[in-house]
Amino acid sequence: MVRWRAGLRRAAAIPVLGLLSGAVVVLSSGTASASNAELVVDYACTGGVAETGPVNIRTTLSIPTTVSVGQPLSLDWKIGYLDGTRFGSPHFFAPQGEVSVTGNVQLTGGWEGVLQPKGSLSQAGPLQPDSQLQLPEAISDSAHTTRAAKVKVTPQTLYVDFTPPAGEVVVNDDDARVQYETGAWQNLNDRPEHQNNHHHDIHRAKDKNATASMEFTGTGIEYIAQRDFRAGRVRFYLDGEETTPAYIDASKEDDGTPTSYANKGGLTLWSLRGLPYDKYRIQVVNDEQGKWAQLDAFRVITEELTSPPPQYRATCTLVSTPVSVDVTIGGSATPTGGGTPDPTGGSTPPGNGNPPLPACSPTPTPTITPTPTATPTPTATPTPSPSPTCTNPPNQGGGGKTPVPPTPTPSKTPTSTPAAKSTPKPTITATVTVTPTRATPTTPQVTVTPKGGADTGGGSAEQPGLALAGAGSAMVFGSVLGGVTLLRRRAAHARGRK
Template sequence: MRWRAGRRRTLAAAIVSVAGGALLALPLASAKAETVQVDLNYNCTGGVAGPSGVNLKVTLTLQTALTAGQPLDIKWGVAYRDGTRFLSPGLFQPGARVSATGVVDINGPWAGKLDSLGSKDQALLQNGGALALPDLISGAVATTAEGEIEIVPRRLLLDFTPPASEAVVNDDDPAVTYGPNWTDYNDRDGNIGDVHVDVHASQVMGAEAAFKFTGTGVDFISEQSNQAGQVQFLVDGQPGIPATADASKEHDGSPVLVANKGNYTLWGMRGLPYKEHTLTVKKLDTRWAMVDGFKAVTEQLVDPPKQFRAECKPVKKPTAIRVNVGGTASPSISPSDSISGSPSVTPSGSVTPTGTPTPTGTGSHSPSPSTSNTQSQLTTVVVLGTPTPTATTTVTLTATPTVAQVKVTPKGGAQTGEAPVANASGRLLVGSGSVMLLVGVLSGVALLRRRAAHAGDRSETV
């Protein structure tokens, strides 16, 4: 049993020697980005923040260690900090939107501002109802240079955008007011088609009616009739476009043949700024003028109305957040770089190169000492074969933009189709591996002979 155990240890030593001489790899280690979170308190005023203001908790999340060229991504988490809320400025159908813009200053090798954006579509809103906040506000910019930069949180802007909508308002709605000389006619013939089967009418020149609305457009709904006359339109005191209309004429100027046709859109205007407006309708003759209703229109808005914007600022002056932007974390290669031989085995079984350095590769393809490389990789593999091992060395350099990549494969490498070129470094490396293998095998044979002789001595004594 002792002889067998000794034989196993000898063979194991030989196998480790072969394995150690067969593979030596130096992998590159990539840097890991570090993420930090910073909590800040913000106070908001103006717009949908109302007269009492709104308090927010803001959490900034960003990476503090980057490689040049990687994006710097800044995320804002926004939440209500107490019972204060942003409030809806009116009654709105689903589709209104709350959008937020977080702004930070960037100082360092390159400077500027970064806007992080986010939005949240709203459900049905009651006038004065609470608004839902965006879940996350995010923005990114590419890092263009190495160095340390500072991120300073600045203001947070919150905007409210109403949805596109149309709402018909009847002639007796509280939003419609009348001067003297108007009569309210109810329960009209249903065949006429009036809105809610009623109208206000007048034959007095100069009689006026006004409609207050919020939106970007408005329509005047009347009755088309051969007995009607001309009316004038003013929007916020200015002539409308067009300024007048006549319910006794078709749009092409031909006379109307019907006596009464209700729910008829006589005039309309679009493209107004989103806000509260007043449309005034004024009679210009003594023929009939009838008010059947109005339509308030909000078109699809590209930009949020400015009157709803709330501006939020940090309660305390925020501390700058430092971000380190470095180059790729890898060594450069020069002709003096070398590969260590005589590997040893660590307790975990990994191979660690130790000992004296072996000769380095030479030739016209070696990089010059003045070359500055931003990324480099060196891999050496010795392949065991019969009868003679073949060595293949590959050096890959990713240089600065002014230096081309260099790939060196000595002749006689794998799949080159060329005869090997005599090289002292290669012969020395192959010879060292062969000697290691031979020494291991001979040591095992010698040990076997000694143990056999010893066994013979013991049998003679017995």
């Protein structure tokens, strides 16, 4: 008996190892089916924050190839610079300017529409003209799925926007952006600290019509200068047009009384706000001969914007060959013919505009009921009872259920009605097809990389691992049974010899 058991263990050892190796194959082949398709798409961007020249970016769009009804169809789009070209700041800005990217993904087939993945990134520090702008790493969007369908997903144009931060930027009188157009303007540096001038300097002119100007971009502008009894009246022009208020007199207080101050600097004497965000040119003109026209600084105002300025938008067009991905939205099975279930128990024929077919209703069943073939006779006593009976003829009335009353068949022997069997639901098979819009691109610019495991060459409908597991299992049981039979015969032969 000991030898028999040892032989049994030896006979079973090798087939068990075969079973374990078959399980590994099942797991490996099960991971070969990809759940996402990744499209690598290159773009060239022009205009707006790409004003100095085309900016090249590379994107990777991840699209699920199968989605169950009720789950979102989510798109994730990674964004990055492709080479040394960069988006640049259009002007001087305070920190927290925002770069946003908006994608456009066309949906066709079972659905028609556009998804717009979006993402944004605030810039950490202050910006100067042509300062490099950082891009958000990814953008995303999703659509709610309500029914089974096959949808073609095609990435299209991208847009890159810049939204300036709300805030203020002070431009000093000796900044290169300030131009002294006419008149003899004195540049007075190292002013005493108690005068409170910005950067301790100021420009001053006594000639009538002496003009200083500056171009700025924002929603407002303020004029900073000294209040002084020796100063005079200056006028303001915006893009060549006289403003409101049109002038100020720095020799007077706000209430119009003459001032007694001398060199009281750092004051905001004139302000213009509430402009549409845009680029403007401000001019300060001396209106009185022999009186001081002064300029300490301009303060550029940017109020909070509800949307990015259109002049900063860069448009990114496809450099790669356009590519589409088929996404299968899988759901529960529909009745034969494609009808939609109705809450009352009937169904709605698909697309023919007819009202729902009537639901099954209880029909009185006579005491004599149909007798199935080859059914044993029960001992139960027949009693009248209502019993709803309904059949579903294939492809009639748009696939809806049509109530059909039962036809009683007389029988001398009452029998019970067999239980109805449920009809199995069809299985929905999901597939993905990546289809370039042109037959054979000269240089492949778009790659499709499946996630979830190595590509074994088998599609989602192929199951080589399961077949191998079944074959391995059959071999195991065959080998074990053969070994047991052999060992029993040997033991019986040994006992006969004794």
